[in-house]
Amino acid sequence: MKKVILPMLLAGMLTIVSCKKDGSEESFGKPETTTETTSEIQKPEDLGKEIFNGKGACIACHKPDVKLIGPSLQVIAKTYKEKKGDMVTFLKGEGEPIVDPTQYELMKPNLVITKTFSDEELKALEAYIYTNLK
Template identity: 50%
Template sequence: MKVYLQFLLIVSFVLNLISCGKKTETDAMGNPVEQKETSVNQTPEELGKELFEGKGTCATCHQAKAKVIGPSITAISKIYKDKKASIALFLKGEGEPLVDPSQYEIMKANFAITKSMTDEELDALETYMLSVK
């Protein structure tokens, strides 16, 4: 019995040491997110593009000029410009769906990702989307 308790103590100690290792950031789906160093000289548009294609997982459903799962970036930008609305507020979950309300439930699943972004990141994402021609 004493040997068994010593064994459990050693195993718990080893597991405790292992769990103190390097922590990795994950996206809303639990997948590891690659940490990239951001350049001090990076423009909001460049940061927005990086977020759109990476951490934000936006490129999975949205392409520049073609509707895939979601509307194209150019369609989204046009409507938001015309209505003088904020893409960043929508991505925070604080704005109404303006482009295709029928797909709002699909988009809502991604709010876990976009709500975790900083205001600077959301503004950069909006800047990038509005710049796509």
């Protein structure tokens, strides 16, 4: 009988200990609070820059202050601001090109990529582009 109780007792204790999270009890149904500082939170324009240079592949055609294949970021930001355009809608593939409509066909393959981005990512990309406004 003692041989059966001891393993069960050990298994029960292991279960209780393993259910604790970092030495504290879980708060079931309550949202977790974080103690992040401002320096730990990524700014939208920083996320936008990462997307621009990374998975968005925007840097292949756009540069901050010179026309490459597509218009510069300064021209894009200035045009969208002046015309009160909706850059996010355009990047979703739901808006008309307003910067240089003659290059829209070149941009279409990239819209396939940007259509997959979340609203947060698109707004971050827009925020980064607006940092180039001079």
